[in-house]
Amino acid sequence: MSHPRLRVLVVDDERPALDELRYLLERDERVGEVFATDSTTESLRILREDEIDVAFLDIQMPGLTGLELAQVLSRFKSPPQIVFVTAHEGHAVEAFEVHAVDYVLKPVRADRLAEAVRRVVAGTDRTPAPADPQIAVERGGVTRFLNRSDITHVEAHGDYARLHTADGSHLVRIPLATLEEEWADAGFVRIHRSLLVSLAHVREVRMEAGRCAVVVGEPPVELGVSRRHTRELRELLLQNRTRRP
Template sequence: MTPPLLRVLVVDDERPALDELAYLLSRDERVGEVLTCDSAAEGLRTLQQTDVDCVFLDIQMPGLTGLDLAQVLSRFRSPPQVVFVTAHEAHAVDAFELRAVDYVLKPVRADRLAEAVRRVVAGGERSPGTGQDAQIPVERGGVTRFVDRADVTHVEAQGDYARLHTAGGSHLIRTPLSTLEEEWRTAGFVRIHRSLLVALAHVREVRMDAGRCSVVVGGPPGPDGGVQLGVSRRHTRELRDLLLRRGES
């Protein structure tokens, strides 16, 4: 069955950019209707009166910004999907923390916009924290990079932040460990300590010493390979059961 055509809203305070984006979207065979607004405040009024499938949203606008509007939309009972369209890379982390489906940089290419529409149709399959191939935006020195979640060996709590550890280094993100534990459980991440999540796929060894359990993640097996992480007593049995089931599958 052919999926229904999308109704989308484009919000941008710059008329040329607004018209260009609306034109490109109107040419996409998956889009049935394109609404436009030249401010976030007007966009909010429209969204309170009209159901749309997705909002293509500029970030830097006078008054209410695109990020502000996205935060308001996140509290809707059935929020539309959000694609940010902006000339600035610096807001990518904030955008994806608001569960944006995509983050498209201006000037917008038709093929790149078509990919954003594909992700909307697919229900945001590339949104961070969901899907087995999720990519996590991390920012360092004003540059946003994307880390494959499959490369993350373990996650360490640092207050309201979390530090992702990979073989190539570590990355701090503005997401509490408790949130990642809930969202990444289906991807094989389990809590082994109040301040640690571990990716079961990266566990190389389980060690017992004087009744205390630890695991080794990353690197080759052996005394000099990987990183050793302590497992709290309350999480030891659950972890060992999960690893046994993994070995039997």
């Protein structure tokens, strides 16, 4: 199946790198018009005025970083796909947390860039997102991917969150409030100012001396529920059970 040629934006504050990336992309037959700028401010103007399919972003730039720009773009009604192009390996986990399609290291090879374009084209098929998305986590310098359905509960750690599964826990650089909003439709609810719980993993609800707690996971873990969230949680659990076949 043929695809319309991609409209591409390239953002890099280093002019030689910007020119090289633009040159390589313009040689790709899958790419149509290429916009290029060394200014994040100018990039936002282009994105508002033109329909862009994919943005190739450097990460370390003055003003808005590439990661911060990607977060802004995620709020657009029809956000472009994101590919990061950087000399630094250390931001890979953060890149995938903002749903980047690819992460290309400098100096950019033509064959590696072609693979990134292939991934972008595959994403324009608009196939439905998987029902069980994966979350990139890092431990000991190794990046792995968790199925969201395996996460029993989430604990706040300042601007970070700790994801708990039966196999252990993993710290990710995402605030609890963000996960609460993004994962609400997947059955994650707040039970305390510092805790989200997956309704699918709740095995028991315990009431003792007016205090509520839930038991999740295997081996079982008991989590306290604050008074303000107790009634809402019990109602949600009842709804969740009645919807199951």
